[in-house]
Amino acid sequence: MSLLEIKDLHAGFEGTEIVKGVSLTINAGEVHAIMGPNGSGKSTLSKVLAGHPSYVVSKGSITYNGQDLLEMDAEERALAGVFLGFQYPVEIPGVNNAEFLRMAYNAKLVKQGQDEVDPLDFDEILDEKMKMVGMDKKYKDRFLNEGFSGGEKKKNEILQMAVLDPKLTILDETDSGLDIDALKVVAQGVNKLTNENNALIMITHYQRLLNYIEPQFVHVFSGGKIVKSGGKELAHELEAQGYDWVTAPAK
Amino acid sequence: MSGSAVEKTESQETAVLALHKKFLGGEQAKAPLRSINEAGIKRFELLKFPHKKHEMYTFVNTHELAGTSFELAGEGPVDTAWVQSRIYPACKHSVAVFVNGAFQANLSDLSGLGDSFKIQCLSDAVVDDEIKQTLIDSLEEENDVFAALNSAFMHHGVLIDIPAKATFDVPVQLLYVSTGTSSGAVVSHPRLVVRLGEMAELKVLPVYAGTRGNYCVNAVNDFIIKDGAGVTCTQVQKDDAESWHVSKTRVQVHRDGRLFARNASSGNRLTRHHYEIHLKEEGAELLLSGATVLVHQEQVHNFIRIHHEAPHCTSEQLFKNVINDKGRSSVDGTVIVNKGAQLTNSNQLINNLMLSDEAHSDNKPNLMIFADDVKCTHGTTVGQIDEDQLFYLKTRGLSEALAKSLLTTSFVNSLIQTIPFPDVVADLNEILLKKLEAKHA
Numbered sequence: 001m002s003l004l005e006i007k008d009l010h011a012g013f014e015g016t017e018i019v020k021g022v023s024l025t026i027n028a029g030e031v032h033a034i035m036g037p038n039g040s041g042k043s044t045l046s047k048v049l050a051g052h053p054s055y056v057v058s059k060g061s062i063t064y065n066g067q068d069l070l071e072m073d074a075e076e077r078a079l080a081g082v083f084l085g086f087q088y089p090v091e092i093p094g095v096n097n098a099e100f101l102r103m104a105y106n107a108k109l110v111k112q113g114q115d116e117v118d119p120l121d122f123d124e125i126l127d128e129k130m131k132m133v134g135m136d137k138k139y140k141d142r143f144l145n146e147g148f149s150g151g152e153k154k155k156n157e158i159l160q161m162a163v164l165d166p167k168l169t170i171l172d173e174t175d176s177g178l179d180i181d182a183l184k185v186v187a188q189g190v191n192k193l194t195n196e197n198n199a200l201i202m203i204t205h206y207q208r209l210l211n212y213i214e215p216q217f218v219h220v221f222s223g224g225k226i227v228k229s230g231g232k233e234l235a236h237e238l239e240a241q242g243y244d245w246v247t248a249p250a251k
Numbered sequence: 252m253s254g255s256a257v258e259k260t261e262s263q264e265t266a267v268l269a270l271h272k273k274f275l276g277g278e279q280a281k282a283p284l285r286s287i288n289e290a291g292i293k294r295f296e297l298l299k300f301p302h303k304k305h306e307m308y309t310f311v312n313t314h315e316l317a318g319t320s321f322e323l324a325g326e327g328p329v330d331t332a333w334v335q336s337r338i339y340p341a342c343k344h345s346v347a348v349f350v351n352g353a354f355q356a357n358l359s360d361l362s363g364l365g366d367s368f369k370i371q372c373l374s375d376a377v378v379d380d381e382i383k384q385t386l387i388d389s390l391e392e393e394n395d396v397f398a399a400l401n402s403a404f405m406h407h408g409v410l411i412d413i414p415a416k417a418t419f420d421v422p423v424q425l426l427y428v429s430t431g432t433s434s435g436a437v438v439s440h441p442r443l444v445v446r447l448g449e450m451a452e453l454k455v456l457p458v459y460a461g462t463r464g465n466y467c468v469n470a471v472n473d474f475i476i477k478d479g480a481g482v483t484c485t486q487v488q489k490d491d492a493e494s495w496h497v498s499k500t501r502v503q504v505h506r507d508g509r510l511f512a513r514n515a516s517s518g519n520r521l522t523r524h525h526y527e528i529h530l531k532e533e534g535a536e537l538l539l540s541g542a543t544v545l546v547h548q549e550q551v552h553n554f555i556r557i558h559h560e561a562p563h564c565t566s567e568q569l570f571k572n573v574i575n576d577k578g579r580s581s582v583d584g585t586v587i588v589n590k591g592a593q594l595t596n597s598n599q600l601i602n603n604l605m606l607s608d609e610a611h612s613d614n615k616p617n618l619m620i621f622a623d624d625v626k627c628t629h630g631t632t633v634g635q636i637d638e639d640q641l642f643y644l645k646t647r648g649l650s651e652a653l654a655k656s657l658l659t660t661s662f663v664n665s666l667i668q669t670i671p672f673p674d675v676v677a678d679l680n681e682i683l684l685k686k687l688e689a690k691h692a
Contacts, residue, residue: 050646054638078648090643094661094668103657104647111648143665160647 001066003028003199004168009060011048017058018044020224026168029196033210033235034203036221037243042203043087045221046172049201050084051077064168078104079111081167081198085157085174091145097156098126098140101163108164129162133189151182158189165193170201175209187212207239222247263317264299268292271403274323279406281374290390291402298396307395310581310613311523311552316495321467323404324351324437329428329462334358337460339674342424349427352441352470353407367417369410373442376410382444385473389501395525398499401440401471408442411455415448415477422454422483422672427470431463431491438467445473447480447508454483456675464493472500476508478532485675488516488524489682492549499525504564506532513670515542517682518549518578526555530564537566542666544683545578545610555584559592559622568599571666573659573687574610581613586629590621601631604662659687 004026011019018041026032036042047055049062051074062069069077092100098119105125106116117125123140130137135155145153154174161169171190175183190213194200202213210218210232218234219226220243228234228246238246271292274280280288300317301308327350338346344363347370348355354372361368377383386402393399411423427441447453459468468490476482490496496519502510516522528537543551557566572580582601603612616629636658644654667679 050642052642073651074642074645075648075650075654078646084646086643090637090640092640092643092658092661094663094665095657100644100647100657103649103653107648107650107653143661164647 002026002063003065005063007061009045009048009057009062011044011055011057013044013055018224019048021060022224022226024219024226026199026201028167028199030217031194031200031213031215032202032217032219033215034201034219034221035205035207035235035238037247038205040221041224042221043172046084046170046203049170050074050082078164079108083161083164083166083169085154085161085169085171087173087176089145089153089157091143091148093143093146095144097142097144098123100144101126101160104160105163126163129159132162132192133158134185135159150177151179154178154182154186155189158186158193162189162193167198168201169193169198170203172203173205174202175204175206183209184212207235210235220246264296266320267295267400270321270323274404279323281406283374283377284405287377287386287390287402287405290387291399291405294390294393294399295396295403298394298399300396307525307554310583310615311521311554313521316467316497316521319436319467321436321438324430324439324466326350326353326355327430329358329430331358333462334426334428337426337428337458339424339456339672339678341672341674342422342456345419345421346424346426347409349425349441351429351437351439352427354409361423363421364419364423367414368419368423369412369414371410371412373405373408373410373444376412376444381475382410382446385444385475389473395499397469397497398471398525401442401469401499404440405442408444410444410446411453413445413447413451413453416450417448418452419454422456425455425457427457427459427468429459429461429466429468429490429494431461431466431494433463433465436465436467438469441468441470443470443472444475445482446475447477447482449477450479451477452481454672456485456487456672458487458489459496460489461491461494464491466491467495468497470496470498472498474500474502474510476502476504476510478506478508480505481509481511483511483671484513485670485672486512486514487675487678487682488514488522488551489678490517490519490522492519492547494519496522497525498523499527502526502528504528504530504532504535504537507534508532509536511538513538513540513542515667515675515679515683516551517686518543518545518551521550521552523552523554526553526557528556528566529558529560530566531560533561533563535561535564537564539566539568540666540669541570541582542663542679542683543571543580544573544663544686545580546575546686548577548579550579552581553584555582557584557586557597559586559588559595559597562591562593562595564592565596566598569666570601571604571663572602572612573604573606573663574612575606577607577609577611579611581615582631583613583615585617585619586627588618588620588622588625588627592622593624595622595625595627597625597627599629602662603631603633604659605633605635606659656688660684
């Protein structure tokens with residue numbers, strides 16, 4: 001059984017159809033990259049997968065681990081192992097970062113029928129995960145993403161990924177706005193977290209990220225559809241030639 | 252207005268005059284304060300209870316309060332254990348306890364403060380010209396009828412007099428206990444004057460609590476902050492839900508003086524804080540913030556007038572209100588920048604989070620600027636829970652109920668966490684944030 005199976009997905013926002021018939025199958029152990037120009041519907045797909053209530057699916061199906069994903073609420077999807085790394089992580093002043101991470105961690109433990117961890121025990125877990133993603137411990141006691149630099153926000157997303165250990169991760173433009181040093185750190189963190197039991201979808205506008213996290217599959221998005229799929233060499237062609245040569249025939 | 256409504260107000264005022272007569276003839280009144288008591292009641296007769304269109308009470312309906320017949324509250328008795336449990340651990344040896352406005356030496360412990368902390372009854376302190384003048388001057392210009400009433404009935408207020416250069420390691424808790432009654436409503440008129448000599452520093456934590464409902468606290472606080480002196484005043488209003496609380500805080504800040512005032516209110520039948528702050532000389536600085544969480548029909552109102560009277564003064568205001576059910580709040584704040592008060596820096600922001608359709612909030616941030624080289628901002632926001640924040644938390648596996656509770660809590664928590672006293676932060680977790688948990692869990 002595939003981990004994720006998207007069939008003829010049509011979805012939109014406020015009455016406008018943005019994703020216009022996407023089919024994609026992803027198995028455990030795979031890394032997929034979705035590339036494409038701005039406005040091609042990549043981020044909409046990520047929002048639909050995570051269960052954003054403002055995005056409406058008009059047609060098609062998504063099966064995750066044998067379950068109908070579209071029937072599940074955002075929190076149920078998260079508890080079932082779906083993780084979205086946001087393009088623009090939200091700032092929430094007043095919510096302590098470490099406390100938030102512990103709440104999320106405990107929500108998952110409770111779902112699995114295990115006991116919650118107390119703050120002291122979680123602190124040890126968190127220290128280890130922060131080390132893994134190269135994040136300074138001072139961010140534990142900060143308010144969630146508030147005043148974080150772009151790079152720290154993205155690292156904090158990867159930290160959440162590390163804490164929650166998802167089965168299916170979607171990283172939406174995780175590389176945008178990062179300098180090369182921050183990108184390397186983030187990529188190293190992601191590489192440590194991927195294995196044969198989970199899958200990763202990277203949504204990106206640039207090929208640069210794929211130098212550090214190597215995908216087996218590359219899909220080109222244009223006009224709300226996948227217009228071309230291939231191996232990692234497709235990313236290099238896109239980098240060299242731009243998107244026009246793949247997107248033009250689709251129009 | 253109908254004839255009967257006018258008559259009713261008049262009879263309420265007559266009742267206050269009768270109560271005052273009884274007070275002056277009784278044992279509670281103190282001879283040295285008599286001239287102030289008399290001036291106070293005259294001011295009351297002139298001002299009268301506010302009607303709906305009164306500029307200072309546009310958003311506050313005091314009809315029920317003015318229409319309630321009050322007796323003057325006595326001095327207890329009060330359960331010692333009840334009082335002890337409300338003393339902050341850090342203030343064990345720096346706490347002054349007041350019962351219905353009267354200082355209780357036997358319940359207080361000021362041993363941790365040393366000799367430079369001086370507290371005395373206003374009836375004794377009034378021989379000091381500056382104190383007497385402060386009490387009289389403020390009455391002559393008093394436009395708040397409840398503050399005038401406080402002066403009319405003043406008999407057991409205190410002066411905290413801090414000599415120049417004195418500083419203290421610990422904050423001073425001022426625990427105001429109202430005892431309430433099971434029969435008729437009672438009123439107390441706590442009065443506090445705080446005077447800081449040059450370069451002195453003081454941290455005070457006024458806390459208002461009630462053993463049972465059916466009482467009104469009508470408090471007036473005067474702060475005189477001399478050159479280079481600084482006061483941190485963090486006030487916690489956690490009165491019984493069945494009570495009323497009106498207060499006026501008058502402040503004079505001199506050259507390079509500082510007042511960092513924070514107030515957190517849990518609300519009740521009616522709470523109204525009135526701030527009148529004068530930044531009198533260059534370099535004076537003010538921070539004023541307010542946090543509240545209202546449920547059921549609780550009300551908290553803030554009325555603020557900040558006068559920038561000299562150049563290079565700073566005022567920062569931030570208010571955060573969370574309003575659920577039929578709660579009501581208002582912030583009516585005006586910053587007045589006098590002619591000549593150049594290079595004023597003033598910011599005012601009022602944020603409201605509305606959790607129900609019947610929650611109500613009135614906000615009037617206002618600037619009156621008579622100088623031409625100043626930097627002033629003011630603004631207010633009224634909103635519901637942010638859908639993007641809610642989605643973000645849910646994508647991390649938090650239930651909708653938990654995510655909502657976290658977001659409403661965080662809204663005020665971002666302000667509460669700036670309070671530099673852990674005991675107060677813990678207290679506010681209990682009295683404010685718990686209200687939000689109960690709603691969503």
